[in-house]
Amino acid sequence: MANLRPRPGILEIEPYVGGKSELAGAARVIKLSANESALGPSPQAVAALQEAALASHRYPDGEAARLRAALGRRFQLDPARIVCGAGSDELIQLLLRAYAGPGDEVVYSAHGFLMYKLGALGVGAVPVAAPERRLRADVDALLAHVGSRTRMLFVANPNNPTGSYLPADELARLHRGLPEDVLLVVDAAYAEYVRSNDYSAGIELVDRADNVVMTRTFSKLFGLAALRLGWLYGPPAVVDVVNRLRGPFNVGTPAQVAGVAALEDLDHQERSRAHNDRWLPWLAGALADLGLRVHPSIANFVLVEFEREGQSTASAASAWLEREGIIARPMGAYGLPHCLRLSIGLEDENRAVVASLREFVG
Numbered sequence: 316m317a318n319l320r321p322r323p324g325i326l327e328i329e330p331y332v333g334g335k336s337e338l339a340g341a342a343r344v345i346k347l348s349a350n351e352s353a354l355g356p357s358p359q360a361v362a363a364l365q366e367a368a369l370a371s372h373r374y375p376d377g378e379a380a381r382l383r384a385a386l387g388r389r390f391q392l393d394p395a396r397i398v399c400g401a402g403s404d405e406l407i408q409l410l411l412r413a414y415a416g417p418g419d420e421v422v423y424s425a426h427g428f429l430m431y432k433l434g435a436l437g438v439g440a441v442p443v444a445a446p447e448r449r450l451r452a453d454v455d456a457l458l459a460h461v462g463s464r465t466r467m468l469f470v471a472n473p474n475n476p477t478g479s480y481l482p483a484d485e486l487a488r489l490h491r492g493l494p495e496d497v498l499l500v501v502d503a504a505y506a507e508y509v510r511s512n513d514y515s516a517g518i519e520l521v522d523r524a525d526n527v528v529m530t531r532t533f534s535k536l537f538g539l540a541a542l543r544l545g546w547l548y549g550p551p552a553v554v555d556v557v558n559r560l561r562g563p564f565n566v567g568t569p570a571q572v573a574g575v576a577a578l579e580d581l582d583h584q585e586r587s588r589a590h591n592d593r594w595l596p597w598l599a600g601a602l603a604d605l606g607l608r609v610h611p612s613i614a615n616f617v618l619v620e621f622e623r624e625g626q627s628t629a630s631a632a633s634a635w636l637e638r639e640g641i642i643a644r645p646m647g648a649y650g651l652p653h654c655l656r657l658s659i660g661l662e663d664e665n666r667a668v669v670a671s672l673r674e675f676v677g
Contacts, residue, residue, distance in 0.1 A: 322417075322439055323417060323439045324417075324435075324436040324437065324438070324439045324440070325436065325437060327436050328433050328436045328437060329433075329648075331429055331430065331433055332648070333349060335348055335642050336348075336349075336642070338637055338640060338642065341640040342640070343640055344640050344641075344642060345640055345641045345642065345660060345664045345667055345668065346642050346658075346660075347641065347642060347643055347644075347657045347658040347659075347660050347664065347668060348642045348643055348644040348656075348658065349540070349644070349658065350475065350505075350535060350614070350615055350616050350656075350658045351534070351535075351538070351540050351658065352535060352536060352537070352538035352540075352587055352615075353587070353590055353591070353594070353615070353658075353659055353660050353661050353664075354538065354583070354586060354587045354590055354661075355538045356537070356538035356539055356573070356577065357537070357538065357576060357577045357580035357583040357584075358580075358583070359576040359577070359579065359580045359583070360537075360538075360539065360573040360574075360576040360577040360580065361573075362576070363572040363573050363575070363576040364569050364572065364573050366572070367568050367569045367572045367573075368569070370568065371568075373568065374564055375564050375566060375567050375568040375571060376568070376571065377563045377564050379399040379566050379571050380394075381571065381572075381575055382399055382546075382566070382571045382574050382575055383397045383399060383546075385574070385575045385578045385579065386399075386546055386578065388578075389578045390518070390548075392518070392548055395551070395554070396521075396548055396549060396550070396551060396554050397546055397547070397548055397554075398546065398547050398549070398554055398557050398558060398561065399544070399545070399546045399565075399566045399571075399574075400544075400545050400546065400547070400561065400565055400566065401543040401544070401545070401565055401566060401570075402532060402534065402543040402544065402545045403502065403504060403530040403531060403532045403534075403545030403546075403547070404430055404543075404545070405543075405545065405561075405565065406530050406545055406546070406547045406557070407430055407431070407434055407469075407500070407502070407530060408430075408434050408437070409557050409560050409561055410467070410498070410500060410528060410547075410553075410557065411434045411435060411437070411438050411440070411467065412438055412560055413553075413556045413557060413560055414466050414467055414498050414556075415435060415438050415440040415466045415467050416438055416439055416440060417438075417439035417440070418439075418440075418441070418464060419440045419441065419464055419465075419466040419467075420440065420441045420442075420443050420462060420464045420465045420466065421434075421435035421440045421441070421442050421443065421465075421466065421467045421468075421469065422443045422444075422445060422457060422460050422461055422465055422467070422468040422469070423442065423443070423444060423445070423468070423469040423470070424444070424445055424447050424452040424453070424456075424457065424470065424471075424474065425444045425445060425446050425447050425650060426447055426450060426474070426476065426477055426649050426650060426651060427444075427452070427469060427470070427471050427474060427475075428469075428471045428474075428475050428502060429648060429649065431469040432444070435467075440466070440467075441464070443460050443465070444460075445457045445459070445460040447477075449479075450477040450479055450610055450618070451474070451477065451479035451480075451481070452470055452471075452472075452474060452479070452481055454481070454485050454488055454489045454492070457470070457489060458489065458492040458493070461492075461493060461494070461497060465494075465497050466496075466497060466498065467497065467498045467499075467500060468489075468493060468497055468498070468499050468500070469500045469502060470486070470489065470499070470500070470501055470502065471502040471503075471504070472486065472501055472502065472503055472506075472514075472516070472517070473503075473505045473506075473508075473509060473612070473613050473614045475504065475505065475614065475616075476616070476618055476644070476646055476649055476651070476654075476656045477610060477612075477618055478610060478611065478612025478613060478614045478616060478617060478618055479610070479611065479612070479613075480509070480511070480514060480613055482511075482513040482514065482515075483513055483514060483515035483519075484513070486501065486515055486517065486520065487515075487520065490520055490524060490526075490527060493526070495525070495526055496526070497526060498526050498527075498528065498553070499520070499524075499526060499527045499528070500527075500528050500529075500530065501516065501517030501520065501527065501528070501529045501530070502530050503516035503517055503529055503530065503531055504530070504531065504532045504534070504535055505535055505536075505613075505614035505615065506531060507535065507536035507537075507584070507588070508535070508536060508588065508591050508613065508614050508615050509613050509614075510592065510613070511613055514613070516529060516531070517529035518548065521548055521549060521550065524550070525550045525552065526550070527549070527550070528547055528548070528549035528550075528553055529547065529548045529549070530545060530546070530547045531545060531546050531547070531548075532544070532545040532546075533545065533546075533570075533573075533574055533577060535615060536584060536587050536588065536615075537574070537577040537578075537584070538577070538587070539570070539573055539574065539577060542567075542569060542570040542573055542574075543570065544566060544570040544571075544573075544574050590659075591615050591659055594659050594660075594662065594665050595612065595615065595617070595659050597665065598617055598657065598659060598665050598668075598669070599611075599612070599617050601665075601669040602617065602619055602657075602669065602672065605669070605672055605673055605676050606676060607619050607620065607621065607672070607676065608620035615658060615659045616656050616657060616658045616659060617656070617657050617659075618646070618651070618654050618655075618656050619654060619655050619656070619657060620653055620654050621653055621654070621655065622653070623653045627675070627676060628653065629645065629646070629652060629653050629654055629655050630645065630652070631675075632655060632672065632675055633645050633655055635671065635672075635674075635675045636668065636671055636672070636675075639667075639671045641664075641667060641668050641671055643655040643656065643657050643668075644656040644657070644658075
């Protein structure tokens with residue numbers, strides 16, 4: 316019998332389970348479980364993908380130079396301070412490998428993205444969850460959980476799965492309270508959906524500090540989730556470290572060319588935003604009219620609260636929806652077993668989930 320032992324922390328990881336995509340026996344599935352773009356990818360991105368397939372025998376550009384340049388143009392950033400990765404998940408893992416290890420602590424908010432905890436365990440670090448206030452990251456609680464062994468602090472802004480956010484002044488206050496040797500990672504995966512004037516994705520903090528990194532993704536508004544494409548913007552020293560760790564061809568050519576095309580298709584981006592602007596408040600209001608508690612969200616999903624006991628629990632609602640071909644996201648893994656998360660879908664999908672839940676609560 317082999318005596319192989321994985322590194323400490325790895326066996327404590329409960330593998331991440333993504334949003335379900337299929338239902339046995341369902342003629343049509345309405346998938347509202349993964350916060351994907353309701354309108355899908357840009358037609359220009361699809362065309363770029365098709366053309367790139369003809370060069371599948373060629374290695375990709377290991378520097379993702381055209382993509383980084385396009386990101387720089389789109390967001391007015393220095394491309395030299397951008398690193399691209401196989402989704403922002405890969406970049407989070409690389410940052411953890413670079414700046415945390417056995418005995419170190421990684422702080423995050425209690426209902427923050429699961430990958431912070433799982434990634435910390437994967438490098439042998441100790442994940443430290445700070446309590447939230449009304450399902451929003453609490454700056455005072457986060458800072459109170461920072462100690463001498465803290466090396467990193469993650470904040471998702473907006474947060475998944477709650478849809479809440481820290482205003483720019485609170486994010487800045489969080490950074491001011493951190494020691495200079497603690498890396499603040501602002502995970503702004505849903506930034507493109509936000510219309511609030513007091514919101515910041517973290518770019519300004521990165522520009523004036525040496526211990527702040529912002530991560531972003533193409534999986535949400537840009538509709539390229541299947542291609543696994545993300546990016547980070549950080550201080551030159553952090554960018555240098557991440558580039559030393561990442562694989563030489565970590566982003567494939569299809570993802571790179573589709574990313575460039577998606578960035579340049581401003582009309583499709585605006586259509587996707589406008590769709591969300593219309594149907595996010597509609598869905599929240601329609602569900603609230605059913606007597607359900609819907610937590611405020613500025614992303615492309617809503618967190619819906621059900622009874623904690625009895626016949627109208629979240630698990631009962633999830634089973635009911637699935638019988639009708641609708642997939643919601645149970646929230647037990649996030650410490651919210653009484654909630655379901657529903658992504659904003661197409662008009663008929665949004666209306667279908669409301670009609671189904673109307674029957675459920677009735």
